[in-house]
Each structure stands twice: as C-alpha cells, then as structure tokens.
Amino acid sequence: MEDASRHHEATIKDVAHLAGCGIASVSRVVNNKGQVSPQLRAKVLKAAAELGFEISDLGRSLRSRKTQTIGCVVPSISNPVYSAAVQGIQDVAVENGQQLLLSCSNYDPEQELKAVRNLISKRVDAMVLTVSDAQNSAALDLLRSRGLPYRLLFNSGPDLSLDCGVDNYEAARHVGQAFSKMGHQHLGYVALRLNRSDRSAQRLSGLKAACEALMLAEPAILEVDENSVFLTTQLQTFLNNHPEITGIFASNDQLAIAIIATLRQLGKKVPQDISIIGFDGIDFGLMMEPTLATIVTYPYEMGRNVAGLVQAEQNNTTQSFSPIEVGFEYRPGGSLGPVSY
Amino acid sequence: MEDASRHHEATIKDVAHLAGCGIASVSRVVNNKGQVSPQLRAKVLKAAAELGFEISDLGRSLRSRKTQTIGCVVPSISNPVYSAAVQGIQDVAVENGQQLLLSCSNYDPEQELKAVRNLISKRVDAMVLTVSDAQNSAALDLLRSRGLPYRLLFNSGPDLSLDCGVDNYEAARHVGQAFSKMGHQHLGYVALRLNRSDRSAQRLSGLKAACEALMLAEPAILEVDENSVFLTTQLQTFLNNHPEITGIFASNDQLAIAIIATLRQLGKKVPQDISIIGFDGIDFGLMMEPTLATIVTYPYEMGRNVAGLVQAEQNNTTQSFSPIEVGFEYRPGGSLGPVSY
DNA sequence: TTGTACGCGTTATCAT
C-alpha cells in the first residue's frame, strides 16, 4: 500500500532520497559499477527494496543507446517450423540478457514493412526475420538503409552472407531423386502459397531441376487454398486432371499429412496408389501410419544460429560473420513406395 | 550515405533543424496533433523523409508513460497450444497498435519471475502469462504488488476474475465419463510434468473425481520424462505393473500420439488392446488412423480473448472485466473403443 | 567515496 497512492513507479531519485544519498550512488549500486561503500550500498539496497524499485529500461536505453532487445518478424507463429525457430532465438536472447520483440507478418510484405518500422521505433538492437521475398523486400531495404544489424532466417537474401536457412533448391532435388529411385515418372507439387513464399518457389525449382535431369515429366502444380476445407475438392480435381501422377511432393509436412488424410477419404491408399513426400520433418511424421517420408530440417537450431550471429555482430563489429549451414536430411518413410503398374 | 557518418539516428531535433523550424512543430506533424500550416507540414515531411527519420519510442514512452507494448510469458513457444495462444495475443495486439514482448519460462517459476522483472523494467503496459502454479507464484505476487494490469492464460488464479482458460477439472471429468460409457473400469493417467503444471494436476483431479463418481478404480499415474526417448521403457513398465488398465488419459495430444506410436511398437493395438484419450484437440488428431479422441480446446481464441481483456482494462480502468469462457468440447475418435473382455 | 549537472528524444505547456 505505502507509496502506491502516488501511482507512479519509484525512480532512482526516490531511492536516493530515501537512502539519503545522490542518484549517482544508486545507479552505481544498481549496476554494480564504480566504487561504493558497503554501508551506503546496504542503505540503497534497503531503500530500493522498500520502494519496490525496478529500474526503467526506458531511461537506461535512452541514455545508453542500447535496448537489449532484438526484434523478430516471422510469417506466423502458429506454424511449428517458425515457432521452433522463434524458440531458438528466444533461448539465445535470454542467454545474452536480451528480450524478444515479436511480430507476425502473416506472409504479407506490407505487414512486414510495418512491423519493421515499429521495431525500428522501438530501437531494437538487431533484427531476425523471415520475409515473403528476400530478393525484393521493402522491409529489408529499409533495414539496410539504416544500417541496422539483421539476419535472415529461412530466406536466401541477395546478400549471401546474411542468410541462415535450408537450401530449398538442393533439398527439393533430393526429393525428386527419391521419387525417381522408386520408379515414379509423373509427379505433382502441392503448395500453400507459391507466390507469397520464396521458399516454396525455390522448392519447386529444385524439383523441376531434378525431374529434368532424371528424365521425368515436368511436375504438375497445385496451389491450394489457405482454407483447408476445400482441399478435398481441389485435390480430387487435380488428380482427375492428372491421372498419371503417382507421387506428390507437398511443400510442407502439415500439408502432406492433410493430403494423406484427404486421399484416404477419397479412397486412395498411400503409398500403394500415390506416394507422398513432405518437407520440414516435424515429429508427427514419425508417429503416423505410414510414416511420412520427408526432408528433415532443424528450425530450432537455425533459430539459435541466426540469433548467435546477430549477437556476435553486436559484440564485435569489426569481424564479418558467415552463416552456419544447418543443413537438412532426407528421411525415408512409408508414405513413399515403389510405383505400381 | 548522407548523414549516416554521424552514426546516430536522426532525431526530431535534426528534422527541425533541416526544416528550419522548432521541434514542437515536428512533433505536431509526426503525431498529427495540433495545428500546423500546410507549407510547414510539407517542409517537415520532406526533411523527415530525407533524413530517414523514424520516431523513437524511447523518448515518447519515457514522456507518455506508455510503451504500447504488452509482455507475454508462456512456458514454451514450441508447444502448439501456447504458440496458437501467442498468435492470438499477437493478432489482437497489432490490431490495437501494440507490440508483443515475449518470454518463455520453460515451466520454471524462477525463470517466470526473472521474465516478469525484465518485462517490468521494460515498462510494458500490461502482461499476459501462463505460470507454473497460479496459486503460489512469486511472479504474480510481484505483478499484484505493483498494480500492473495482467491476465492469466490457461491458469486458474486465486483471483477468479483474472483467469481465461479451460476448466481442466470439468473437461477431465468428461474424459472419465467417456471411458466409462465404453465400459472401461481401470484407467491410467500419463502426464509430462505433473508437479510443474497446475493444469496437469487439475486434469488429474477431474479424472479422479469422475472415477470415484462412476465407481471406477482410482486411476494409476505415470509421470514421464521430458525426454521422450525413454517413453517406451517407461510405458512398458507401467503397463506391466498395471495389466488391468484398458484406457489411458494423456495430459495432452502430443503425448497421446507419442503413446499410441509407442504402443504400436510394443505390439499393442489401439483401441482393441488399449484406448487413448488426449487433451487439446490439435489438428493432427483428426488426420491420424485411428483418429484421436480428445478434449478440443481453443487456444487461439483464448489468446485473443485474454488479450482483449487486457486491452479493455487499459482503455477503461473504471469497469471490471469478467473473463469470457471459451469452453471445450469432447471430440470422439477411433482411439477410444469399447473395452474387450 | 560521493554528489551535481547535463543530455539522451520525446511531448506538453505556455508564450508569442
């Protein structure tokens, strides 16, 4: 109850007053910086506790020009891949005494830009972000023009030294090869937002390249609606139009699993009638029956890595930091079977 | 390039200087507040653009005593339930022009307290949090003592008016009833961190109550390790010790799915040998075979609701805001079958 | 060792 009536938080001035000393001494005690006698330190500590004093990072940041905050922009936190990455970033941040200011762009470049603006106003020390299209992003342009330290996550940016992600193209080539080894000749690529995710587009490129190199037919493409309610009809139409397809590469595991469930509804067996390979390597793929063949990626580690990079960049501006390849791995699964004639 | 050499961001003072006016006018333009002549406004806007001026929320917040930031503390963002909730909070926050400062406590009360301290120092306007034990939380005590607006998510706190979550007890009773209807008499409850999550404990209470009311045996309890590698042996031992068990209530869906996969490895069929009911209602439950019987909850909506509550509390301090029950729903699934004799 | 005074970037008051 005490001073709560004043209805404004205690400042170092209040503490100094109660402790009967100058504000500089309070600052020294709070920051463990500079010399201060044990007696005074005790008095200050007591006064601070009594007032429930918590230092204000507003004043501190204004003065020090550091907010100990890093900004993060991802398309969505609902997607387990991004949430795992954010968890990694968060963990590294706290290890370094920083906090995370999080924004979700919903795969929208306009929201990306707005988010970056807000984060700049908040004066974050650095940023980590996944943008819709790294080659052409107003948000990244803004960041660069301000010289604010940032790193890309999952994207491959124009400046190669800044990215930290999976080589989608290369990974998708592996997928094509896996299909080919099982005798598949006609593939389909099913994606969620081909035009709003450069990752998805890169995966398609890789698949196409593999098909070409391996003399497979050019893959048919189905871009499905966000709203998975219509997946059934969309998929059925797609398969009717392309009856030759024996294998489907889904742009991510969630979609792959939804496709398998839908195929089951349509009376098709996986992998006897159609084989499926996903992308991401989420745990559930291992627990279903059949297990999901997929490209395993390591979003948590990627988040940690990219956060480590921005950390290093802040602490040591002279050196340049090259990205750490986290890599990927093809994981076989029961959803890919030999093609049946 | 221009003034970048000065290596510090343009301030309102810089803009004023370049526009040849006072800083007050710049402020008026930037905030669209007060009267300013069209000519001057244009000059200011031009100067601001030229300098790449972005207002500093540090100065603004210091002055206004508002940060337009809300703090969020959850156990983990990797768990899809929490990430969905955070997404909901985030969405509401941006709708109200606020940003989200995110912390993960890793189910550790000590980290909860530290996170809250940091968030207080950052002077967030309000907080939303899920704590380990709402009835006994130093973090919440601190929040209360400071009079900082906050809301609980998933927890049921001592102050009933502050929570926004699922009635775990009631939901778990439904689970018991569902088992009972199928003839199950001997149940097991498998949980991840019984002692570090009041939600998990509440679910157990509800299950126990249902068993008692329905004349079932008291449920056997298995608390499994974080590291799911050992799930197989732990589960096997548990079932050996309790051969009478025909149904298992898993404290969440992820665990339920892992248990089903493990049982499959152990050569047990679900639901013929053992029935399973989960908790949360994640989408994957619908896509597996058999589908997962579970309690469906609505974490995204809960996030939105609780964020709405803190918003309202900030805008209108006079009124008191009661929580909106989001509720839950029992969803039948193939993982629950009749008990076989 | 300790205290005083200034500036960090902003908004609001008060003259003009």
Place this chain on the structure above:
DNA sequence: ATGATAACGCGTACAA
C-alpha cells in the same frame, strides 16, 4: 500557427 522550455528516468563526466 509556431517556438522555447520543462519534464520523463537514467548514466556518467566532473567536481568535491
């Protein structure tokens, strides 16, 4: 309509 000035809470030279 516009500008000078005083806070806001803090860190830090500098003085004592």
